[in-house]
Amino acid sequence: xxxxxxxxxxxxREADLQRAARALLKEPxxxxxxxxxxxxxxxxxxxxxxxxxFERNVGWTLRTDADAARLRKTPxxxxxxxxxxxxxxxxxxxxxxxxxxxxxxTLAALERGESQVxxxxxxxxxxxxxxxxxxxxxxxxxxxxxxxxxLDLAAVVRLLLRLGVLRRVAGDEDAYVSGSxxxxxxxxxxxxxxxxxxxxxxxxxxxxxxxxxxxEMTAQTALDSDELxxxxxxxxxxxxxxxxxxxxxxxxxxxxxxxxxxxRGFITARIGELTGxxxxxxxxxxxxxxxxxxxxxxxxxxQGTHGHITLLLAGYLAxxxxxxxxxxxxxxxxxxxxxxxxxxxxxxxxxxxxxELVEQALxxxxxLGLAERTEQGVVPRxxxxxxxxxxxxxxxxxxxxxxxxxxxxxxxxxx
Numbered sequence: 001x002x003x004x005x006x007x008x009x010x011x012x013r014e015a016d017l018q019r020a021a022r023a024l025l026k027e028p029x030x031x032x033x034x035x036x037x038x039x040x041x042x043x044x045x046x047x048x049x050x051x052x053x054f055e056r057n058v059g060w061t062l063r064t065d066a067d068a069a070r071l072r073k074t075p076x077x078x079x080x081x082x083x084x085x086x087x088x089x090x091x092x093x094x095x096x097x098x099x100x101x102x103x104x105x106t107l108a109a110l111e112r113g114e115s116q117v118x119x120x121x122x123x124x125x126x127x128x129x130x131x132x133x134x135x136x137x138x139x140x141x142x143x144x145x146x147x148x149x150x151l152d153l154a155a156v157v158r159l160l161l162r163l164g165v166l167r168r169v170a171g172d173e174d175a176y177v178s179g180s181x182x183x184x185x186x187x188x189x190x191x192x193x194x195x196x197x198x199x200x201x202x203x204x205x206x207x208x209x210x211x212x213x214x215x216e217m218t219a220q221t222a223l224d225s226d227e228l229x230x231x232x233x234x235x236x237x238x239x240x241x242x243x244x245x246x247x248x249x250x251x252x253x254x255x256x257x258x259x260x261x262x263x264r265g266f267i268t269a270r271i272g273e274l275t276g277x278x279x280x281x282x283x284x285x286x287x288x289x290x291x292x293x294x295x296x297x298x299x300x301x302x303q304g305t306h307g308h309i310t311l312l313l314a315g316y317l318a319x320x321x322x323x324x325x326x327x328x329x330x331x332x333x334x335x336x337x338x339x340x341x342x343x344x345x346x347x348x349x350x351x352x353x354x355x356e357l358v359e360q361a362l363x364x365x366x367x368l369g370l371a372e373r374t375e376q377g378v379v380p381r382x383x384x385x386x387x388x389x390x391x392x393x394x395x396x397x398x399x400x401x402x403x404x405x406x407x408x409x410x411x412x413x414x415x
Contacts, residue, residue, distance in 0.1 A: 031164035070194035076239035320332035323377030
């Protein structure tokens with residue numbers, strides 16, 4: 001009986017550890033009183049094991065205290081831009097370059113400010129910081145006199161509210177945007193301090209080019225030994241498998257590919273033990289599949305008009321043997337509207353909406369690693385082959401049946 005109880009307790013501990021790890025991968029910043037408070041408590045309970053695993057396998061640091069848990073993640077690909085921060089709310093619009101700059105200026109102002117701040121006062125501080133000559137030379141200006149600029153600041157503040165950096169005391173952002181009121185916030189300084197994920201502060205970086213600055217901000221110690229070089233490769237590969245939908249062998253250097261070939265079983269097993277992700281290994285690459293469909297910010301297939309159009313265009317691209325231009329895809333949407341438009345939202349059937357619909361579909365397809373944009377057009381990648389056979393059948397308005405996951409005839413299963 002004692003042995004059975006110990007087995008049950010061990011199983012429960014492993015399940016809790018896995019839930020904690022998955023929570024951090026999904027939300028790298030968890031607060032004690034936020035929407036993921038239960039996950040935060042799990043992370044604190046297992047913080048020592050989680051910290052050791054992330055430091056050893058991906059080089060990420062985990063900081064926990066009574067207020068927050070922060071996993072400082074460094075992506076495997078620094079210039080990957082298909083998973084932006086998004087506006088909080090139904091629109092979920094991606095952050096623009098201006099909003100990212102405004103986010104950085106807002107964080108800097110909060111760091112220098114008091115424990116409480118009004119949105120109007122915060123705006124004044126941001127305007128002063130935005131007057132920096134280097135920002136002006138780069139074409140970035142903020143006066144916050146126009147409504148669209150105030151909307152940008154409100155979007156930044158709402159993101160910080162969701163992350164737990166700010167807590168609303170009184171007021172409403174919409175009133176500020178319209179010019180009829182102000183908002184008061186508590187600044188949670190411990191959470192704010194955990195926001196930067198870079199190893200080196202931006203002010204210490206000497207390079208001027210964007211990509212060069214990213215490399216310096218995330219650089220490890222000098223890789224002057226085989227052990228350190230292999231560790232850096234292992235960290236990069238594990239980061240890619242945790243963060244990206246698909247790891248393609250063609251995207252790796254020769255040294256990285258040789259290392260992965262030798263260590264693939266070990267790396268994928270370690271990831272599977274911690275997260276519950278299952279390795280799908282094909283001739284072109286590896287995908288870590290989530291049986292629970294939770295660890296993603298982009299899903300396919302999805303229901304509704306846009307989900308249906310995305311699936312149909314994915315099937316069209318999967319059968320292409322050359323780059324396909326956005327104009328061709330727009331023409332295809334017009335053809336699909338004649339065939340399936342009765343099941344689509346009225347707005348999607350309006351003339352002239354084809355290019356917007358194509359852009360929305362491509363944003364998702366590219367973000368999932370199923371295709372890439374080139375100067376010649378959109379080029380399908382191997383993982384898109386699962387959508388190549390047939391087209392999704394409509395069961396009822398607004399609900400789309402997913403295409404069957406068919407054997408990839410163009411790849412060789414290595415399992």
